[in-house]
């Protein structure tokens with residue numbers, strides 16, 4: 181390793197960060213400067229990557245969990261020869277640049293995850309490591325190694341303080357993810373203050389207690405960084421690795437280095453002297469020396485050779501193992517069988533159970549048709565019913581397992597599923613009670629923002645939960661999810677609608693889907709054909725009961741309240757239509773003609789019923805309509821009693837129709 185050159189490259193990366201932050205007068209200098217030496221060793225020596233093939237399957241994945249230090253990543257991606265030009269670096273944080281304020285997946289080649297909300301990136305890295313372990317176990321053969329990359333994340337005190345990180349670290353240690361390396365930028369500074377104001381953790385002791393290997397090094401000593409990374413990579417001992425790197429935040433700007441003032445853009449006003457101190461020319465901003473350019477050009481040429489050698493292995497493997505290769509290719513393409521619905525058997529007419537139970541039967545059928553489907557639960561498989569009977573359990577000794585036991589770690593479950601989805605080989609799904617969806621909301625929001633096809637299986641969807649009482653009875657949660665852009669929220673009204681909901685979720689490749697399922701038994705809507713219910717659900721809304729006379733009134737419902745709308749319509753007579761509206765987002769994406777056909781403008785008399793807060797329904801019922809919902813917390817009592825006490829009955833609909 182050429183330490184002289186890498187030290188120079190580190191200072192030039194510091195210069196790029198200083199100039200970029202100075203140019204836009206915003207952003208964070210502390211991490212890009214404090215971790216420049218770590219960056220030099222990672223991108224100049226330790227990481228296996230190929231800038232020409234940023235999605236190379238066997239690359240090491242690098243995740244900047246401390247996303248506020250985004251200029252760290254952009255500087256090193258630029259220097260390494262990714263398609264991140266110096267112009268883009270100069271346009272840091274500007275409109276339409278590929279160098280946004282925080283790293284965004286799909287915006288910038290080499291950015292593996294959207295990070296910024298502290299801690300999420302650690303969970304994503306754990307998800308990548310799960311994916312890597314499973315891929316190696318599933319696809320490698322004694323003759324060919326297609327997958328043996330590492331996942332390396334850089335985090336700060338902020339990430340480490342977050343609960344999601346602690347959950348993810350516990351999961352990784354328990355599951356023996358020895359392909360995972362965390363580099364902890366331990367600079368004793370957070371945003372407001374010195375870190376000692378808010379933390380007194382013994383980091384090495386903490387990691388060790390979680391079944392990790394941990395080592396503390398000087399984060400400015402290039403040889404020590406390289407040695408720690410090499411040891412971590414070489415040691416397949418069933419324990420993830422933590423490298424605690426002691427660094428000086430904002431190193432290079434003496435006025436703020438080592439202090440909380442170094443965290444943000446505060447040091448930018450001192451950069452003229454700082455650039456001189458780092459040996460950067462006074463008359464050229466965004467300076468990169470010819471030596472640094474030449475070094476990374478030769479590394480890029482070498483990376484092409486690594487890639488080509490791997491491609492040969494891959495081709496030989498694919499020739500020898502066509503079935504495995506097809507499975508991998510389908511997974512990567514997010515392929516879905518064209519007739520997935522046909523692969524889910526219809527429910528018998530007398531099937532009577534909760535949609536969570538129907539969902540379990542459906543998911544098992546989907547998983548048979550789609551080997552890339554994985555599922556997991558936050559210690560509630562028994563209740564969420566999403567266990568794959570033939571799937572096996574993912575574990576240290578059985579990484580091909582398709583059921584992931586997340587433990588009671590909902591937030592990490594969300595972040596880990598995002599990591600699996602970022603990697604793109606498998607289709608993750610995650611289950612818990614709906615009322616706990618808020619525990620993973622930060623990760624759901626990022627899945628929606630990053631366009632990740634994660635499926636959430638949220639059961640126990642209303643006050644129908646019953647005896648567990650208001651702590652366990654969601655009322656605002658479905659609407660709370662519906663307001664997240666790019667998240668489809670589907671609340672099916674019977675077992676066949678649930679099948680349609682799963683088919684819709686699997687066919688969605690550019691964003692997440694939340695399936696909202698009942699704890700309690702609800703009837704099948706047998707008056708409708710199986711395909712009417714499944715296809716109607718895939719369109720988000722459809723006519724569940726057509727009026728037999730002139731249209732006089734429309735009843736709208738989702739989920740367990742569909743039965744009440746149907747029963748009320750039977751009582752109310754010929755002019756009443758029932759519209760099942762399991763998914764607002766899917767329905768809103770239908771053509772104007774289809775929506776008008778289902779909900780004709782001409783009929784203003786409309787009543788919606790749903791066991792939750794009413795606010796979002798008004799756009800469908802209009803100002804002359806009514807919404808029967810629950811704008812309060814629930815009650816501790818048997819589910820049927822609570823439902824009827826809070827007006828979720830046919831009688832209430834009939835009475836409202838007469839009003």
Ligand SMILES: Cc1ncc(C[n+]2csc(CCOP(=O)(O)OP(=O)(O)O)c2C)c(N)n1
Nearest residue numbers: 210296297298336337338339369370371443
């Ligand atoms: C969940 C979340 N909370 C708060 C913030 C705002 N924030 C950004 S950086 C930061 C301090 C992070 O400290 P540290 O990780 O030590 O970063 P360093 O000061 O070393 O750059 C905070 C509070 C955030 N991005 N995400």
